[in-house]
Amino acid sequence: MRLKRSMGIRGHILLIGAVLLLIAFIPVGLLLFVGMMPTIVAGLIDKTKERVKSLTVGFLNFAGCYPYILLILNAKEEPLSVSYDLVTDPYVIVVIYGAALLGYLVEWSVSGIVAALLFSTGEKRLVDIKKEQKDLVAKWGKEVTGEYELNKYGFPISDKIETNAEEN
Numbered sequence: 001m002r003l004k005r006s007m008g009i010r011g012h013i014l015l016i017g018a019v020l021l022l023i024a025f026i027p028v029g030l031l032l033f034v035g036m037m038p039t040i041v042a043g044l045i046d047k048t049k050e051r052v053k054s055l056t057v058g059f060l061n062f063a064g065c066y067p068y069i070l071l072i073l074n075a076k077e078e079p080l081s082v083s084y085d086l087v088t089d090p091y092v093i094v095v096i097y098g099a100a101l102l103g104y105l106v107e108w109s110v111s112g113i114v115a116a117l118l119f120s121t122g123e124k125r126l127v128d129i130k131k132e133q134k135d136l137v138a139k140w141g142k143e144v145t146g147e148y149e150l151n152k153y154g155f156p157i158s159d160k161i162e163t164n165a166e167e168n
Contacts, residue, residue, distance in 0.1 A: 039057050064097070068086050143156075
């Protein structure tokens with residue numbers, strides 16, 4: 001069972017600040033609300049502690065939104081109508097969601113590459129350990145492996161001990 005993490009006071013302050021900023025800049029807030037949906041979904045499905053998928057998708061998703069935020073802020077006409085026009089333009093949505101898709105692809109490919117590298121490193125380490133074990137057995141004998149017979153009391157059985165016991 002996994003415990004739910006709490007945002008803490010800092011997280012609540014940041015959340016309240018973000019909501020207040022979006023209310024103050026409603027046109028930008030509208031674009032960000034619609035445009036950052038893939039990031040919200042990534043945040044909901046990413047249950048890892050590090051939240052790598054959420055961060056990767058979020059940064060690239062915001063990069064897709066950023067040029068259109070500048071268009072809203074530099075608009076000569078009413079910013080809310082510019083924002084509405086951008087949100088309803090399929091080309092804009094494809095660009096913004098395409099940037100989020102790039103975030104998903106980056107996260108998927110990088111995690112696959114890292115997994116492959118770690119796997120090959122582990123395999124090489126295993127080969128090195130087996131070689132070192134063979135060298136130790138050659139140098140110190142079979143006793144260092146821990147693979148020898150034990151008597152019913154758990155003591156190793158050796159020919160010397162049995163011969164000495166038979167002589168007495």
